[in-house]
Amino acid sequence: MVTERLSSSGKPIGLENVSRVWGETIAVDALSIEIPAGSFTALLGPSGCGKSTTLRMIAGLESVSGGQILIGGNDVTGRPSSKRDLSMVFQSYALFPHLSVAENIIFGLKVRRMNRTERDTRLKKVADLLGLSQLLERKPGQLSGGQQQRVALGRAIIGEKPICLMDEPLSNLDAKLRHEMRLEIRSLQQQLGFTMVYVTHDQVEAITMADQVVLMNKGRLEQAAAPRELYEKPASPFAARFIGTPPMNLFPANAFKKLCTAPDFQLGVRPEAMHLQDSGPVSASVRAVEYLGADILADCVVAETSFQVRLPTTRRVTPGQSIELGFEPDALHVFDADTGRRRDDLVSEFGTLLRS
């Protein structure tokens, strides 16, 4: 009801071979991604992989060294940020410290000389939506982190822009608030229907919120896919180890006696996909055991490769013990050791070999 008028239909964003270079450092390297209209896309990757740079290039705050940025089908590469029709939430919130909450939220509307009545109705709606009605007269310095976060959100959504960019907006909040805000941002995006590009280095955040996760590594695109696909079919060993806690176990193929003929591949199995199985394909010795309550996490070694398994608490496992492990055929991931590419065509072959 409140959001009747507060809605904006998203616009698609396209990056075509976008690069950004500073002297020697290549922050973003020929990155191409498609962000569908109205979708929630998370840019995910380790620190320094170029997420912020990519977002800032979309926003027009950073110039592009090469390539093209398209918004709604139009080339905006050379346009200043004020002409790109988007909003942004900064990691530090970037609230204007000398302006009240209300003034902060309507800053953009005032710049665009929107008339007063329209401005006030919008402000009221946004304030109600975000639970800021009581705080409108305060200065940002008198707000808690979560409230400041909300003000920044309010400033971003009041303009009803088709695109909203966020750079690690939750990293300054505590775990509980983070969880709440995660849900709030996601539902806000779904209600209002704008296109969201959300930078995070937290895989849980990306997986739980996004429609599409763009995984980056050292300025390059590693994989762009839906969260489920990213987990189930990681395109590279990097993606395999970045998504999921604890990360996927990777073995050189020759760690298994039965596969010593195929040394150029890496095999991956998630810790939670392995289970105890007498005369299973993996016979390992247990190094250490971590008790997690619901289950245990065992550090094991096979042929000098250490890996982890998640096991039920029902059977006692102690350090020094030898155990035999198995996994379902489709839990196996095969990567080319040279190119790092995923080789789905070899999964069944290796699976049968291992089990034979």
Place this chain on the structure above:
Amino acid sequence: MKMRALKLKRDWIHGWLLLLPALVFLFAFTHIPAITTLINSFFSTPRGRRSAKFIGLENYDRMVNDPVFWKVLWNNLWFAIGTIPASVGLAIVMALWVNEKLMGRGFVRMAYFTPTVLPLIAVANIWLFFYTPGFGLFDQITGFLFGWPASNYLGNPDTALNAIIVVTVWKEAGFFMIFYLAALQAIPVSLKEAAQIEGAGRWTIFWRITFPLLMPTTLFVCVNAVINSFRLVDHIFILTDGGPDNASALLLFYIYEVAFRFWETAYGATLTVALLALLSLLAIGQFFFFDRKVHYK
């Protein structure tokens, strides 16, 4: 209980002992002279064997009826109006410019700061040359461009004070720029970026974001500028010596003349009291004026 009280007392004594050196200097060189000045202003000037005697408000009466006093006060007002807004405005513009990413930024910063580093006496000599009738830089330029005749900027009662104002603005702007530069660098870039994203242009960003955030600095700089406008006299000695006909004399210069050229120390003290009262009023007024407009972090 008793131990606590004893310890408290010892702390108290320690505290005062630590403050003592600073207090001695503060009183010896600031408060005692100020009070002596105030007392002297109620006495006559001692001459030879005649010692000073109490004459009440006679010195003040003389001051109010002294046309030169009103003239230098008026000059000083004009000097303040001429120097403060111009030097503060110029300082902001230079700071904004130097804060941008431009080539040779360090060099430009240094160049702007040079007038502040140079001793005023040297500066005044340079400007003396600029203002020289006929050969001076200004006359050469105006003569070359517009064919104007030689003019004696410093010797003409109509232009002498303005000529000094120009030198002062040139001297002060670089100094104030440093404060603005420091303040500008303390403003997070993300604020500017956030405003840009919201569609604000340079002009809007300056007036709605940067300038309000610079307010504490502006207050500080303005207080300094006001005090300086009453405090600076050295360049007057070199450039005009207060002349012609007191056209470029300022209050403090007049005080110097009265006290140390004519040796009328009591009247000098009276003028000093007037100056101090004026300065305190201005400082208090400024704080009240700015208080509601300044956002402190």
